[in-house]
Amino acid sequence: MEEGLGGEEYLFKVVLIGDSAVGKSNLLSRFARNEFDPNNKATIGVEFLTQELEIDGKMIKAQIWDTAGQERFRAVTSAYYRGAVGALIVYDISRKTTFESVKRWLDELTSTFLHGPFVKHFSVWLNFIPTLEPDPSLGHKCSFGCTAHCETTVARMLVGNKCDLEDIRAVSMEDGKSLAEEEGLFFMETSALNSTNVQTAFEIVIREIYNNVS
Numbered sequence: 001m002e003e004g005l006g007g008e009e010y011l012f013k014v015v016l017i018g019d020s021a022v023g024k025s026n027l028l029s030r031f032a033r034n035e036f037d038p039n040n041k042a043t044i045g046v047e048f049l050t051q052e053l054e055i056d057g058k059m060i061k062a063q064i065w066d067t068a069g070q071e072r073f074r075a076v077t078s079a080y081y082r083g084a085v086g087a088l089i090v091y092d093i094s095r096k097t098t099f100e101s102v103k104r105w106l107d108e109l110t111s112t113f114l115h116g117p118f119v120k121h122f123s124v125w126l127n128f129i130p131t132l133e134p135d136p137s138l139g140h141k142c143s144f145g146c147t148a149h150c151e152t153t154v155a156r157m158l159v160g161n162k163c164d165l166e167d168i169r170a171v172s173m174e175d176g177k178s179l180a181e182e183e184g185l186f187f188m189e190t191s192a193l194n195s196t197n198v199q200t201a202f203e204i205v206i207r208e209i210y211n212n213v214s
């Protein structure tokens with residue numbers, strides 16, 4: 001099975017969810033391009049960005065999905081979540097309502113995974129390659145040994161973004177931490193503006209996914 005160093009690649013789909021304007025698109029552009037957009041552009045303009053990193057000598061590609069603004073209408077479809085093995089649930093520390101929405105986002109994530117038809121009916125390869133057949137020449141290792149993994153293991157992190165806005169903070173770090181503990185999530189406060197913890201937040205999630213499947 002093991003092909004040795006260099007012969008093996010992993011591709012993980014990670015989704016960004018959370019209320020509108022919490023900074024999802026900027027977290028992604030900061031992570032993948034080291035860019036920040038001070039203007040309120042609704043979306044990054046693509047469905048996902050791919051970022052490579054190395055863990056334990058393995059090349060990991062994280063395909064990170066950003067919404068196209070549909071969260072404004074609470075209209076994120078199950079297709080968005082399909083095949084995801086990691087999720088960052090983002091709120092804005094300066095807007096309490098965005099924190100109060102976290103539970104709803106978690107519910108949506110969970111119910112999509114538990115009840116979504118795709119889990120049972122599609123091959124895991126569909127997660128990775130937009131054709132119906134796996135393509136071994138791409139060198140992607142199937143990251144799931146069994147269906148059970150698909151159904152249960154999604155690495156999740158609660159992200160309190162805009163931690164640079166300390167002056168107008170509306171959600172304490174303690175409240176963030178305790179919600180994360182309650183729900184069994186990783187937790188981190190970030191700033192896409194000044195880069196605080198952005199790399200770390202994504203890396204922790206990706207590492208956890210890797211641990212879940214290796």
Ligand code: GDP
Binds near residue numbers: 021190194
């Ligand atoms: P999305 O709707 O969740 O994708 O949010 P955006 O990434 O479009 O960001 C919404 C607004 O918040 C934009 O005006 C960003 O410039 C701003 N923003 C995003 N991240 C941060 C941050 O970490 N700190 C501050 N101060 N503003 C941010």
Ligand code: MG
Binds near residue numbers: 024068
């Ligand atoms: Mg956006």
